[in-house]
Amino acid sequence: MSRQEGETWLSCLIQEILERLAEKDTKNTSAALRWQRIQASIQSGETVFCEAAGGLGLDPYQIADDEAEFIEKSEELFSNDALVEFVSGADNVDRSSLLNWVERMASERSMSYRLANLRPAVDEVAKIALPKAGERAWALGYRRARAMRRHLDLQQHHRFSSFKDLAQYLGAGRSFNLAPKVDGIHALRRERPDGIHIHLRNHGDSSEAKATHLFSMARAVGDAACFPEQALSSVNRLQNAYRQAAGRAFAAEFLAPIDEIRSMQKDKRDIFSIADEFSVSPAVIERQIENQDRIAQACGAF
Template sequence: MTRAEGESWLATFIQDVLDRLSARGIGDTSAHLRWDRVRASSKVDEEKALCEAAGSLGLDPYQISDEIASFIEEAEGLFLDREALIEFVSGSIGTDKEKLLGWVRRMAKTAAGSYRLAELRDIVADVTTVAPTRDGEPAWALGYRRARSMRRACELEQNHRFTSFKHLAERFGAGQSYSLAPKVDGINALRRERPDGVHVHLRNHGDSAEARTSHLFAMARAIGDAACFPETKIAPINGLQHAYRQSAGRAFAAEFLAPVDEVMSMQNDKRDIFSIANEFAVSPTLIERQIENKTRISQACI
């Protein structure tokens, strides 16, 4: 079921329930009032975006505080794509929202070449031509397909490894000055389309081994976001687990960094999960997921 089909089914269900209540003489309830407001808001793009963003925070859009309303409205001015907006707002739960917004505003204004992947846009254009979108395609399938297509476009051998986020960034045209963005909670990376190319602002996680792994994976996710959603001008990469574009980016990153065929070959050679993960500079969990998903990765890439 697509999102549009789901929304249509739910709207019909709600209306049927309210019609039955009205037929029994119960027609002036808070449910009727809220549904009238929802229907009215759904006809105005700005109001619909605000309602969905508030809903992603688990809040009633008609009873949110001025502070939350202001946060959503400011975010709406930065993230013009509705899905990107909703995922950004939803990913802000439990964070300092003003600090997060300030970080995004600073990154959105900078034109520094230290965040630019000069060659990514042209490669993405080739990838989207070779692997066009499919109607109703699950997020993971889109991510896996585009990852394989991207590796082919980059002429990477099956056993090619990326050792760090800088190593990966350089493959897409980043210069020696490419660097991490300042630390902030609520986002892993910000991907922007600029006249001079794609810019990826990779949030600094620190200097630990786990942080280095996170940097590489987040960079691959940002590249995957550009490959899967090239029409979006600015998009967040964050910790949401079930959001469509975040799921697509994770699937892309997994298959791009650690191709399942190579992982299975190494496992057949009696390599354990941890040594395979170390070889690809990724987490053992990623390798486990690749092995678990080997069948559907193959099916997605048919």
């Protein structure tokens, strides 16, 4: 069921319940009032604000001033689903610090975060793997990962050893590096006239952090490949949000193609050695193996 179909079904259900209550002289209930407000918000263009508030588990009609201010300031930076996912990912973090970080990165004028070859690659990928109406997030991510690898002429055995390795492959200069630490975001993808810039949040120096940096970098590349029209978007910890799910699927298949994983399994390699080979976490390899049927289903043409 698509989102639109789900919303239509739910709207019909709510309307039917309210009509039955009205027939029994049960009118002007709080449910009826909330439904009127929801309908009004759709017509007035407040839908995205309401969705963003809902992403934080808040009632948009009974929201504290500081919460509303955070959403409104975020609206000045992000739009549509990118706004909703950014706000939803800011639950239980210092939102002021997060917003300041995004504003600072969004106004960064240096070339240190620029990937010169990414925008041309994204444009070509959009032609190779055309959009499909109602496509599941994972299918979009897997398809565009295959298309990106094809466009970049990456051999199946090609490995990216680090985020810098991937960044430089996509045209980053030697100065490309991590952005300062902050909670609530893994990366910020920004469109500028000179190309796409990716601000990758620093997670530290541990081996786990290094794997996170590479995977987050690939997710940001995937966000650009899957949603090329967006000017500013975030990569964060949300699990079920559409953009985040598409980016994760892209990153997994782009960094560790399932066909190469299968080949390594035939050579009796275990999950940990395979993960080490691809510079990703063992969880990425496990998910690839679990989702191999989905990948095949999505990438039949690739």
